[in-house]
Amino acid sequence: MDQDVGANPKAILNILSFSTFYFSDRRSLIGVMAGGIVSPASLLDLISDIVDIPLNAGVFKKDCADLTRRVSLLTHLVEEIRDSTPIDSAASSSSDNDWWSDLVVGVQAAKRLLSTARFQARDSSDGAAKRISFQFQCVTWKLEKALSNLPYDLFDISDEVGEQVELARSQLRRAMQRYGSLNSNNFSSALSEPMDRDGFSNIVKIKAEEKLESVSETLQFAEEEEKQDSPPLRRSSSISLAYYLSKDADTDRLDKMVTKNTDESKKSDKLTIPVDFLCPVSLELMKDPVIVATGQTYERAYIQRWIDCGNLTCPKTQQKLENFTLTPNYVLRSLISRWCTEHNIEQPAGYINGRTKNRGDMSVIRALVQRLSSRSTEDRRNAVSEIRSLSKRSTDNRILIAEAGAIPVLVNLLTSEDVATQENAITCVLNLSIYENNKELIMFAGAVTSIVQVLRAGTMEARENAAATLFSLSLADENKIIIGGSGAIPALVDLLENGTPRGKKDAATALFNLCIYQGNKGRAVRAGIVTALVKMLSDSSSHRMVDEALTILSVLASNLDAKSAIVKANTLPALINILQTDQTRNRENAAAILLSLCKRDTEKLITIGRLGAVVPLMNLSNKGTERGKRKAMSLLELLRKACQ
Incomplete structure (x- = not known):
């Protein structure tokens, strides 16, 4: 049946006629809005x-x-x-x-x-x-x-x-x-x-009641953590707070802890600390509140410990953390400070400007930064290696390293002729860029040109980290334009084609983010990205990157030059093959690309019909996600009209 359908447009029309029930009773979206x-x-x-x-x-x-x-x-x-x-x-x-x-x-x-x-x-x-x-x-x-x-x-x-x-x-x-x-x-x-x-x-x-409901959960987590003699090994996201919550709560201890907090509040002018000022994990007045990716606020030290222990989810919501950026909640910190002042309560010591006040650590970091400018190659190599290690450990370290003036010096070391120094320097810049405020400092230091130079001519490890750094910096929209105009895209395409599996993934991630900006799509097409992506579609190795290739193609497909290049690369058969045989996510992306390519093009619609697109599209319209169903149904309707 599939062969007959692929060869006969009339057969396509007959099959499509059975699917008209998908569309016959739907109203125009504009009509719905106008009538609303x-x-x-x-x-x-x-x-x-x-x-x-x-x-x-x-x-x-x-x-x-x-x-x-x-x-x-x-x-x-x-x-x-x-x-x-x-x-x-x-x-x-x-x-x-x-x-x-x-x-x-x-x-x-x-x-x-x-x-x-x-x-x-x-x-x-x-x-x-x-x-x-x-x-x-x-x-x-x-x-x-x-x-x-x-x-x-x-x-x-x-x-x-x-x-x-x-x-x-x-x-x-x-x-x-x-x-x-x-x-x-x-x-x-x-x-x-x-x-x-x-x-x-x-x-x-x-909202306050919801926060109070989480108190028993977070206390139980804290209790289990206290029983550990040493920090736990890295756990998967499924073995996190949910694991602790599956155990019976020690209600007696919970009551004692709540009573203790209440007694302490009474001693302090009989005040009750507002629940919004308490860290959900420690139940203590927050000194340095930070916001995680889910929007929840925690005390920096406790949430950093949670992340450092290998947990990938938000302690309160159990949602996966899309990133581990900790954004200072300046508004809440100001409210806490004002509340403490108004009620004559001594503010928690040890924090200045949102970070741990540790003069010893700061002096060590400043000494390391000074050594980065040493005349001795060995001294510079050792210093940048130590800073790399520090920058990997915590957000506090990334803040302190930047404030010590390390970023401009590290950027200068990106052009070092010493291979180890260059590798460690680009890795330091990558680690520092994870903290949002450091991105701007890195851009102001003129780092992009040097990063692109590493991407073109560095060792494979340095090139991989350079690609990852460009991705991190490109998360800010204004940086997409600067990076795209720096010559980074051809170098990333080269890494996508010729890099290691890790390098290819780093390049693909950076290219996807850069191509969100319309002006970079043409640059990517001229750099030959379409040819590289089409090769990836037919890759059958253990490191195949079909998902990444389809995702980038779906972004590029809105560009006229990219559409033309995709069609010239004979991509339609590969997309139909994925639509017929691959996993659901890839089938949905293939349908989305086909919809962009074939919209208002009767010739291409008839071509994909002959290639056998109808049956897998009907399957997707029945069993896909909402997005997949929508793409498949839209394409089926266009096919039906083209065959009439």
Whole structure:
């Protein structure tokens, strides 16, 4: 049957006719939106109103300006949605419409918030400031959620507008890291309530209750850790807090510990420390609160210990940590400091500017940095080796090393003729770049040119770490442009083709991130990335990287030059083969690439039909994820129309 289908367009049409039930009862997404509460035209008016709101001159001036700028970036997106119909309106589902509802709610809440925050005086109460800060948190979360679910394939959205949307998303994600993310549905109600209602206090109460519920869990974890004579070996993410929680809690000890904390609070002017000021792990007043990737806040020392023990999840939410960056929560630290001052409580000693105050460590690091400039090659080699070891251990060390002035000196050592020195120097820069604030210092030191030089001519280990460093630095959107224009992309493509398995993965990761920026896609195509990726699609070795190749191709497929190069490389048969035989994730990416390549191209649609795309697409539309089903159904509908 498969052979007949691949050879006969009429057979394709007959099979596709059986799948029309997927589409016959679906409504146009634009129709749904126009018939809802807010149409695209009305939303444009709302965005215009937000842009016209006078700037805040009080404590939330920066927050208001940032939010206004992010909302204004959505203007062209809504205009294109207003002026076009969905490419495949029949294939839209209720989940495709949810993003619009989230966007409308987020923009409405943004207007309400900006109008209120504008009148916030500098001498307002802490309670009022907290309420407004919480609203900024809610609006940011809602807008980011909406944009993350935007069904690009249902609209004729230009590359330029898509790039603006991604820029807005990246800015919202960074703002979420600063504010903290929201993981409970209870917070959603805050978006629909006026700023002066009592509902806010109820939400805060719910949030506090949720934190209190985690106390027994975190105490049990702390108890188990105390029983260990030495730090535990690195564990997999599945053997983390969930392992400890599976045991029976020592309720007697828990009660004693809670009672002890209560007694201590009574001794201190009979005050109860606000629950938000306590570390969920230690239940102690936080000295250096930091935010992890899930948006939860912990005491730096305790969460760093948790990570150093090999745990890959957030202790409270059990979500996988996408990265191990610890972002200082300056707002909470300021509130804790103010609270301690107001109640005559001595602030926890030992921390200055968000890090451990250890003059001994700092003096050692400064001595090492001075040795980096020694005339002795051996001395420089030993110093950079020690700094490499220190920079690998903790965030505190990365902060101290940067503050000791090591970054410019390390950048100079990237061009060292001594192989060991160069390898250790690039690894140091990589380790230091993990801390967000160091990225800017590395860029200011002019490191990119030297990193690219290492990528081109260093040892294989140095080239691998150079690629990983470029990926780390490119996480900041503005750095994607600088790195792309530095000549890094051809060097990364060369590593992708000729590197070790680890080097290829480092290169693929960096190239994927750089190609998110539209201007770098053409550079990658001219560097020959498509040829390298197509070879990877047919790789059958134990180190095959089909997943990575498909992911990069799916990003490139929105570029006209990339589309042409992909087709010229005879990629369609390889994509159909993956669609028929590979794992679900790869099949979905193959379908997404085919949809981008064949959209508005009847000849290519007929070609993939003859190659046997119909049956695997129908299987994917039945058994894939929501994304996979959507891509498959859109492509099936285009195939049906092409064969009519």
